[in-house]
Amino acid sequence: MNITKNTFSMEDSGRGASYTVPCDDYVHVVEFSPLTVAQLRPSWQEEDMEVEEVEFTTLRVFHHALRVNCLAWSPESQLDKRPQLIRFCTAAADRKVRLLTSDLQNQHEVKVMEGHTSYINHLVFEPTEGKQMPSVSEDHTCRVWDLEGNESTTFRLRSPDVSVCWHPEDLMVSEKKGTIRFYDLVTQQAILSLDCGQSPLMSADWCLADTIKGGAVTGSDWVIWDITRSSYPQEKRPAHVERAGNFRWSRVSENLFSTTGCPGKISSQLLVHHLPVIGSATVGAGHRSLPLCVIGEM
Incomplete structure (x- = not known):
């Protein structure tokens, strides 16, 4: 996925980067994944010895047709168990959500979800099981998708939506005009709202x-x-x-x-x-x- 450029570092700010990853294109999106990664070292190495180098291994390259504007990792992603799984979703300028899944072996799948009629500002996974993904857009909607690519729920709001957060029970959707609304996912009704005042x-x-x-x-x-x-x-x-x-x-x-x-x-x-x-x-x-x-x- 071409979403990075050159070598990321913090030299301009006067600080040294802990790790450096060479990249080939502009950096547009950075998200930590929930993957568990083990660090291996020789048995004779003392606990307080400094590890001078960390080796990065490319697991799989995903080719994305358009520049990625936002990205979210599924909590199902795992490398420390079998079968291994990488799953994440993206949003791009074509107003579509893409769900990318790979077992790092022979199974690789991309599902494209259409429904938004304007720019997608943010998307997340349901944090416990990762079976649903809400996305919010300039089209005044929050749309919730399932892993089959179906749109299961749509919340229609009064102004463009800029961000979405999912806790175990409720969904928080933020509107550009300064209002934040909390929705009950069972009744699909707004239960609370906050006002920024500006x-x-x-x-x-x-x-x-x-x-x-x-x-x-x-x-x-x-x-x-x-x-x-x-x-x-x-x-x-x-x-x-x-x-x-x-x-x-x-x-x-x-x-x-x-x-x-x-x-x-x-x-x-x-x-x-x-x-x-x-x-x-x-x-x-x-x-x-x-x-x-x-x-x-x-």
Whole structure:
């Protein structure tokens, strides 16, 4: 899949990259996968000895007809068990969702899902079993797909949708006009809404480590909610000099989140913030269980 370019590094920021992966094209999307990877080393090596090199092995190359705008990994993906499985979905400029599956042996499959009538902004997998994938679009809809490529549910909203999050019971859909709605997946009805108080809302996320917390970036600010207390933000701070682009919670801490500036802007950097607010640090998307963070840059 041609979604990277040259060698990713952090030399320009004065920091050294922990690992470097040679690439052949522009980086548009970076997502950590849920795959379990084992590190092998000689039995005589001491625990505190530094590992100087890490070898990267290409498992499979997927050729994608168009540039990938967003990508999500299935929780079913695994390399440490048999049969091995790689599964992820993508969205591209042709307004289609593609589900790519491989056993890294002889079975390779691509399913194309059509239904959106405008640009797809975000997509995710159901986090427990990975049997469904919701996608949100500029066409004012959130569409939920199954692994057979069928559209099982459609939520129609009042403005373009910018991001979607799935917890075990509910779906959180964020609208560009500044409204976040929570949907019950059984009744398919909205059960709660949050209001940013300003627009445009660029990105939102639901905290996995503390499900009463929600967060977003709107304009150049970040905002945080306690959804048990009010539909309006409990805290709001400037995030970037120019417009902010993305908001993501840490998957292992309810007190850490990151924001990015919009690509191409002077403030196009990734910041990690700590609650209570004591400052922020510039770094180079986070892993769901390890203290790792990575960013793709054109």
